[in-house]
Amino acid sequence: MTAATSAAEPRDLLVIGGGPAGAAAAIRAARGGARVTVFEKGAPGRDKICGDGLTPRAIKALNELGVDLADAHRIDGLRMIANRTVRQLNWPGIAPFPAHGAVWPRRRLDTALVELAAAAGAEILWEHEAMPLLDDDRVVGVEAGGRRWTAPFTVVATGAPGPVTRALGAERDPNEPFGLAIRTYAETPRHAERFLEACLTLRDENGTPVPGYGWMFPAGDGTVNIGVGALSTMKGFKKLNLNKLQDSYRALVRDDWDLGPDLERPRAWRLPMSVTRRHGPGWVVVGDAAGLVNPMNGEGIDYGLESGMLAADLFLADPATAAYRYDVQIGERFDAFLRTGRRFSFLIGHPLILRTGLRFAVGTEGIANVTLQVMGNLVDSSTPGAGGLTMRAADKLLGVADPLLRRTRAAA
Numbered sequence: 001m002t003a004a005t006s007a008a009e010p011r012d013l014l015v016i017g018g019g020p021a022g023a024a025a026a027i028r029a030a031r032g033g034a035r036v037t038v039f040e041k042g043a044p045g046r047d048k049i050c051g052d053g054l055t056p057r058a059i060k061a062l063n064e065l066g067v068d069l070a071d072a073h074r075i076d077g078l079r080m081i082a083n084r085t086v087r088q089l090n091w092p093g094i095a096p097f098p099a100h101g102a103v104w105p106r107r108r109l110d111t112a113l114v115e116l117a118a119a120a121g122a123e124i125l126w127e128h129e130a131m132p133l134l135d136d137d138r139v140v141g142v143e144a145g146g147r148r149w150t151a152p153f154t155v156v157a158t159g160a161p162g163p164v165t166r167a168l169g170a171e172r173d174p175n176e177p178f179g180l181a182i183r184t185y186a187e188t189p190r191h192a193e194r195f196l197e198a199c200l201t202l203r204d205e206n207g208t209p210v211p212g213y214g215w216m217f218p219a220g221d222g223t224v225n226i227g228v229g230a231l232s233t234m235k236g237f238k239k240l241n242l243n244k245l246q247d248s249y250r251a252l253v254r255d256d257w258d259l260g261p262d263l264e265r266p267r268a269w270r271l272p273m274s275v276t277r278r279h280g281p282g283w284v285v286v287g288d289a290a291g292l293v294n295p296m297n298g299e300g301i302d303y304g305l306e307s308g309m310l311a312a313d314l315f316l317a318d319p320a321t322a323a324y325r326y327d328v329q330i331g332e333r334f335d336a337f338l339r340t341g342r343r344f345s346f347l348i349g350h351p352l353i354l355r356t357g358l359r360f361a362v363g364t365e366g367i368a369n370v371t372l373q374v375m376g377n378l379v380d381s382s383t384p385g386a387g388g389l390t391m392r393a394a395d396k397l398l399g400v401a402d403p404l405l406r407r408t409r410a411a412a
């Protein structure tokens with residue numbers, strides 16, 4: 001062991017990853033008085049491939065963190081397009097969620113969050129790629145760039161699965177779906193519009209309906225975030241060419257949006273939707289590292305913020321029980337919804353069901369509103385009204401149909 005690695009630096013809480021999930025954990029823990037160090041392998045101002053869309057659920061989480069939203073572009077609702085049907089819907093404003101969302105390019109959102117963590121007293125170490133230090137199966141600290149830090153608790157917020165989650169045995173469940181998505185930015189005179197736009201009827205180059213959607217998310221800064229995403233449950237997913245899908249979607253919307261050229265090369269990334277393990281002695285995974293992405297809309301920023309905050313709060317309450325209690329409470333908050341979402345993704349992996357289901361989902365304004373509430377996780381099975389009723393029915397029906405849906409899943 002070198003002299004540099006022998007002197008471990010003690011902290012209360014270590015956070016690996018400076019995205020929304022890691023920053024949220026750091027803000028909360030530092031505000032609670034903990035000595036926190038965040039390790040981020042990227043440089044200051046790093047970008048994350050994302051649609052930059054924030055649902056009302058995400059706005060609520062940002063409000064809880066006290067984030068100033070002045071720099072974000074306010075969004076009032078969603079325009080769903082399915083073939084010739086267009087439904088423009090306002091966010092429902094169902095308590096406790098506000099009636100607005102936002103688009104906030106990730107370079108700026110993530111910078112704002114990390115700056116808040118630093119202002120709360122967290123130490124931010126950029127360009128530090130970290131690995132957990134293990135003592136048997138307990139994480140006792142972190143190693144990065146030949147230095148070591150120790151702490152009773154480490155929050156792993158490293159995004160889609162990689163070396164850190166692999167070392168901890170927190171991997172994607174191979175039997176569960178995941179998503180892939182690609183995006184770029186382009187200039188448009190419609191950049192200041194206050195509606196997200198989602199085209200639900202994408203087809204790949206062979207004409208196969210794609211379970212997923214194409215999006216136009218106006219950023220209010222002269223540009224729109226344009227992208228497409230697909231679920232792994234579709235037939236031919238392994239051969240799906242996301243660049244071609246993006247090109248054909250761009251061609252579809254180019255005239256309506258008077259799009260300028262792409263401002264950067266379209267880039268793709270993964271959307272993890274499951275994990276085999278969420279905690280162990282001295283550690284938890286949060287955000288994408290915990291597979292916390294909504295299979296019904298690809299949203300992950302909110303789940304990152306919520307899980308990061310919860311991990312920090314439980315650590316502040318009692319470091320000894322935090323990991324176990326985190327697993328239980330995340331399960332209570334999200335497992336049923338995300339399980340229904342994953343079952344739903346097997347359902348819409350069947351082209352016929354996808355086509356029929358879409359016609360139904362946007363068939364009337366009332367049903368489209370319920371679709372919006374359910375897809376945005378703005379209701380749960382205890383919510384009164386049509387949204388809650390739909391969730392309860394979907395929980396039950398998809399639960400019964402699940403084995404059949406998986407058995408008959410479209411071969412990749």
Ligand SMILES: Cc1cc2nc3c(=O)[nH]c(=O)nc-3n(C[C@H](O)[C@H](O)[C@H](O)COP(=O)(O)OP(=O)(O)OC[C@H]3O[C@@H](n4cnc5c(N)ncnc54)[C@H](O)[C@@H]3O)c2cc1C
Pocket residue numbers: 016017018019020021022039040041042046048049050051052053054058128129130131157158159160162164180181182183227268269270271286287288289293298299300301302304
């Ligand atoms: C194309 C696309 C579009 C999307 N659109 C949306 C959307 O519109 N709205 C939405 O809510 N979600 C969207 N998502 C999902 C969203 O981007 C993620 O869910 C979200 O970024 C998760 O946040 P996170 O903090 O868990 O992980 P990340 O944002 O991925 O942050 C992880 C951080 O950890 C760092 N890191 C990794 N390993 C190490 C290491 N060993 N040491 C130090 N640092 C490390 C990385 O550099 C990174 O900065 C989209 C995803 C994709 C791919």
